[in-house]
Amino acid sequence: SKCARAYDYIVVGGGTAGNAVAARLSQGLPQSSILVIEAGPAAPAELNINVPGKKGSTLGTKYDWNFTTVAQPHLKNRVIGVNRGKVLGGSSALNLMCYDRAAAAEYDMWEEVGNPGWNWDSMFAAMTKAENYTGGPAGSGTSGPIHAVVNRVVPAHQQPFIPAVSGNFDIPENDDSLQGHAIGVMFQPSSIDPTHYNRSYSANGYLPGAGPNLKIMTDTTVAKINFKAVGSRQRATSVTLQNGTTICARHEIVLSAGAVQSPNLLELSGIGQAPVLGAANITQLIDLPGVGENYQDHLRIQTSYQLKDEYTSFDMLKYNSTAVTAEMDKWLAGDVSLYDYTGSGFIFANWKQVNGGDDSQLKALAQAIVDNSTDVGHRKKLEQLNDPAIPQVEVIFSDGYTGVKGYPAAGSALFGKGFFTLIAGLMHPMSRGSVHISPADPLGKPTIDPRYLDNEYDVQALVDAVKFCRQVALAEPLRSVWVSEYEPGLDLVQTDAQWRDFVLNTTLSIYHPIGTTAMLPREDGGVVDPSLMVYGTTNLRIVDAGVFPVQISAHIQTAIYGIAERAAEMIIAAAQ
Numbered sequence: 012s013k014c015a016r017a018y019d020y021i022v023v024g025g026g027t028a029g030n031a032v033a034a035r036l037s038q039g040l041p042q043s044s045i046l047v048i049e050a051g052p053a054a055p056a057e058l059n060i061n062v063p064g065k066k067g068s069t070l071g072t073k074y075d076w077n078f079t080t081v082a083q084p085h086l087k088n089r090v091i092g093v094n095r096g097k098v099l100g101g102s103s104a105l106n107l108m109c110y111d112r113a114a115a116a117e118y119d120m121w122e123e124v125g126n127p128g129w130n131w132d133s134m135f136a137a138m139t140k141a142e143n144y145t146g147g148p149a150g151s152g153t154s155g156p157i158h159a160v161v162n163r164v165v166p167a168h169q170q171p172f173i174p175a176v177s178g179n180f181d182i183p184e185n186d187d188s189l190q191g192h193a194i195g196v197m198f199q200p201s202s203i204d205p206t207h208y209n210r211s212y213s214a215n216g217y218l219p220g221a222g223p224n225l226k227i228m229t230d231t232t233v234a235k236i237n238f239k240a241v242g243s244r245q246r247a248t249s250v251t252l253q254n255g256t257t258i259c260a261r262h263e264i265v266l267s268a269g270a271v272q273s274p275n276l277l278e279l280s281g282i283g284q285a286p287v288l289g290a291a292n293i294t295q296l297i298d299l300p301g302v303g304e305n306y307q308d309h310l311r312i313q314t315s316y317q318l319k320d321e322y323t324s325f326d327m328l329k330y331n332s333t334a335v336t337a338e339m340d341k342w343l344a345g346d347v348s349l350y351d352y353t354g355s356g357f358i359f360a361n362w363k364q365v366n367g368g369d370d371s372q373l374k375a376l377a378q379a380i381v382d383n384s385t386d387v388g389h390r391k392k393l394e395q396l397n398d399p400a401i402p403q404v405e406v407i408f409s410d411g412y413t414g415v416k417g418y419p420a421a422g423s424a425l426f427g428k429g430f431f432t433l434i435a436g437l438m439h440p441m442s443r444g445s446v447h448i449s450p451a452d453p454l455g456k457p458t459i460d461p462r463y464l465d466n467e468y469d470v471q472a473l474v475d476a477v478k479f480c481r482q483v484a485l486a487e488p489l490r491s492v493w494v495s496e497y498e499p500g501l502d503l504v505q506t507d508a509q510w511r512d513f514v515l516n517t518t519l520s521i522y523h524p525i526g527t528t529a530m531l532p533r534e535d536g537g538v539v540d541p542s543l544m545v546y547g548t549t550n551l552r553i554v555d556a557g558v559f560p561v562q563i564s565a566h567i568q569t570a571i572y573g574i575a576e577r578a579a580e581m582i583i584a585a586a587q
């Protein structure tokens with residue numbers, strides 16, 4: 012079909028990775044033309060995105076694709092939200108700004124599973140190239156486009172968190188957790204620009220540094236990628252937009268639509284497994300069974316505590332309209348405000364640290380899964396369990412009520428009270444799921460089935476993680492700041508059966524899907540090779556969270572920026 016326009020490089024998806032790779036290409040290839048196509052709008056002045064304390068307020072809005080899983084049979088048939096950014100900046104505009112890194116050995120595993128050059132050293136260099144960490148330890152990035160800083164608002168009732176953990180558990184205080192040794196209890200930064208105390212994300216971080224050769228189309232959705240056969244491989248020549256327009260690419264197309272939608276776009280373009288394509292009446296161009304498989308995520312579970320009345324929590328902004336106005340005025344004026352707040356207290360621990368020195372039960376459960384699996388990712392998870400330097404559980408000190416049953420209703424006895432929440436994240440669940448186009452409506456919402464908790468390891472791990480949250484809350488001096496456990500309730504949940512039920516009723520995703528276009532050997536279910544090129548194509552790369560081969564024990568944005576930096580270096584080198 013005819014080209015309405017042509018560019019040297021087309022990046023599909025102006026999200027976290029897409030804007031990063033596009034801006035770097037525009038700088039490194041000043042003679043080339045680069046186009047970013049983003050389905051959502053640009054929203055540079057949107058306070059719900061820019062103000063750190065308004066994090067979460069964009070979920071369910073026009074800036075969110077609002078995907079959901081299919082009913083999860085092992086979570087009592089609950090449907091779990093899969094929120095994804097639909098705005099220039101993608102999910103980096105919606106995320107909760109936690110900014111950290113996993114243990115060095117976890118990035119080295121990417122190389123061990125068949126990706127030469129992808130290891131801690133190369134990823135650390137790439138992640139710090141993306142970074143400008145004010146007040147970070149030696150070795151942090153200081154001139155990259157994404158800002159990081161430890162939040163200047165630390166509520167008084169968070170002060171006892173670190174002493175309670177380091178004083179009562181075998182978990183050391185660690186001031187250096189972004190340098191490859193992740194274990195400990197610590198303050199960690201958020202992706203915030205301390206100049207104005209606003210969210211730092213791919214749209215306001217990378218794009219201002221791009222050259223005039225970068226063009227951005229917003230509110231524009233790509234429907235498919237078109238190919239031309241070159242010998243036994245396929246060359247990506249153009250994209251077709253949802254309105255039927257065709258835009259041509261002279262050199263390469265980069266797919267950065269995220270771990271949910273990049274595999275969908277491959278399928279819509281004829282790349283994927285035969286049954287999925289056949290059911291949607293799509294002609295198969297490349298048989299790639301790994302497309303949309305290997306969906307891995309982090310899971311969350313939490314306990315919440317009602318504070319003594321002398322403490323003021325972030326909850327105030329839920330019920331006190333005078334405080335809302337006053338704090339927003341302070342934020343707008345650049346003064347210290349409650350609206351600066353993001354979480355800064357974290358624990359990253361292995362199972363022995365969580366379970367009083369004994370990790371035998373969880374290891375046996377994991378071993379049983381690996382014994383019945385040929386999956387390379389499962390084998391790596393067992394290796395991770397055996398390495399005490401690799402965290403299995405994260406606990407976030409979250410000020411205010413951020414649980415599942417809801418803040419007390421207006422008029423109820425606890426309305427107007429303050430809370431804090433300990434959110435546990437399970438870092439290496441064993442479950443694997445999938446995301447595919449829906450046969451009935453291939454251009455509509457995808458069918459997402461993460462198969463959460465489909466194995467006993469994940470269930471028991473969540474039980475242990477949430478019991479650990481309570482133990483931390485009960486440890487002094489933290490015990491002295493609260494009056495009662497609001498959720499689940501000290502009296503209501505005590506036995507293992509009750510904890511198990513609480514897990515099945517309240518476990519949620521912590522929004523980190525990865526692996527659905529994995530960088531792995533083709534025979535292991537891989538979709539891209541170590542240069543991020545889709546197998547069977549000559550010039551289609553994927554640059555987003557989908558290429559992670561194995562999940563890491565960290566919030567994933569730093570690794571995604573690192574992948575984008577490395578991808579840009581490869582594409583620029585290939586062009587020169």
Ligand SMILES: Cc1cc2nc3c(=O)[nH]c(=O)nc-3n(C[C@H](O)[C@H](O)[C@H](O)COP(=O)(O)OP(=O)(O)OC[C@H]3O[C@@H](n4cnc5c(N)ncnc54)[C@H](O)[C@@H]3O)c2cc1C
Nearest residue numbers: 024026027028050101102107108109233269556566567568
């Ligand atoms: C609510 C939430 C909280 C999170 N909290 C944290 C956190 O605190 N710390 C952290 O490190 N990580 C966090 N994450 C995870 C992290 O932000 C994301 O994993 C990451 O931003 C994903 O980057 P990406 O480039 O893979 O995809 P995205 O950033 O999602 O980018 C994909 C882009 O492609 C666009 N797109 C999709 N399909 C098309 C199409 N057909 N045509 C055109 N454009 C298209 C989308 O609109 C989007 O802009 C969170 C995520 C969410 C959703």
